[in-house]
Amino acid sequence: MTAGRVLKGIEFAHPEGSAPLLLDLYLPATPKQSGALPAVIHYHGGGWRVGARSSLGPTVDALVLSPIERLVDAGFVVASADYRLSSVATFPAQLLDAKAAVRWLRAHAADYNVDPDRIYAWGDSAGGHLASLVGLTGGSPQWRDDAGGLTDVSDAVAAVAAWYPPTDLLRMGEQALPDAVASADDPGSREALLLGAQPAEAPEQAAAASPITYAGTQAPPFFLAHGTADRFVPPAQSGTLAAALEAAGTDVELLLIEGADHMWQLPGQDPAAAATAAAATMNFFRRQAHS
Numbered sequence: 343m344t345a346g347r348v349l350k351g352i353e354f355a356h357p358e359g360s361a362p363l364l365l366d367l368y369l370p371a372t373p374k375q376s377g378a379l380p381a382v383i384h385y386h387g388g389g390w391r392v393g394a395r396s397s398l399g400p401t402v403d404a405l406v407l408s409p410i411e412r413l414v415d416a417g418f419v420v421a422s423a424d425y426r427l428s429s430v431a432t433f434p435a436q437l438l439d440a441k442a443a444v445r446w447l448r449a450h451a452a453d454y455n456v457d458p459d460r461i462y463a464w465g466d467s468a469g470g471h472l473a474s475l476v477g478l479t480g481g482s483p484q485w486r487d488d489a490g491g492l493t494d495v496s497d498a499v500a501a502v503a504a505w506y507p508p509t510d511l512l513r514m515g516e517q518a519l520p521d522a523v524a525s526a527d528d529p530g531s532r533e534a535l536l537l538g539a540q541p542a543e544a545p546e547q548a549a550a551a552s553p554i555t556y557a558g559t560q561a562p563p564f565f566l567a568h569g570t571a572d573r574f575v576p577p578a579q580s581g582t583l584a585a586a587l588e589a590a591g592t593d594v595e596l597l598l599i600e601g602a603d604h605m606w607q608l609p610g611q612d613p614a615a616a617a618t619a620a621a622a623t624m625n626f627f628r629r630q631a632h633s
Contacts, residue, residue, distance in 0.1 A: 347371065357435065364424050367420075367421050381462070382464050383423060383447060383461065385470075386465070387466040389428075390535065393468070401615075408620075416628060428536045437479070441487070462502065462627060463503075464502070465505070466504075466605075467604070474564075476499055478556035478557065480496070500562050500630065506574075506605075509552060509580065514579060515541070521573055527540070537551060554583050561590065565626040566583060566595070568599070569603055570599065572602070
């Protein structure tokens with residue numbers, strides 16, 4: 343990051359029986375425009391089992407300038423938030439935590455010069471799943487929780503960017519590529535650990551945890567990006583959500599990067615896919631901020 347401040351480890355919620363949830367807040371040093379700033383809340387990947395805030399996976403983290411740094415340099419405030427992992431709690435805990443981060447940032451918008459009407463969600467893999475759910479369930483009374491307080495503050499976001507997100511837990515197994523490394527239908531899969539049961543054995547829970555279930559509702563603009571060779575999350579997961587959103591009249595963009603595996607991996611550690619996804623995401627948020 344060429345300029346700016348980073349405030350690490352700010353507590354934004356403390357669910358009962360769990361450790362406090364923290365976020366890292368990235369602030370531009372000198373705003374590039376007058377008035378309140380747009381903001382992006384980022385949710386990390388890791389199959390809901392592992393991972394850490396402020397990380398986008400090794401390929402992206404190795405870029406000379408990370409997407410988080412580029413957003414800050416462009417005048418965005420960025421918050422990268424924790425959520426409870428599946429070893430601590432099953433769904434919907436992760437969604438409730440993701441929403442709590444939105445409410446916290448909106449409640450503290452004046453403190454950090456954030457425009458409460460231009461708060462966006464972004465995530466990769468499991469984090470993309472959560473960002474999508476946040477975008478599609480904004481304001482829903484079904485997913486209200488007082489772990490972070492501020493229940494009178496809106497949890498809606500104005501746009502969503504999701505990289506290789508699981509979007510339909512019931513169909514992930516059948517959509518897996520022939521050379522898949524992991525399948526949602528495998529015993530003890532990441533998805534099963536999230537739900538507390540195999541998706542096929544808990545179809546209602548799997549549907550409740552699937553962004554595609556909510557695609558018919560009024561949704562903010564979406565940007566979905568996926569590698570065509572993803573062996574962990576089938577690329578059809580982004581394709582089917584994009585189609586459902588488009589059918590519902592949502593403004594949606596789908597970027598498929600040929601030959602890229604999960605976390606934008608290409609042969610020879612080529613960073614081209616990561617750089618392409620990062621640039622497209624940056625452009626998406628810039629357009630949203632100026633629309």
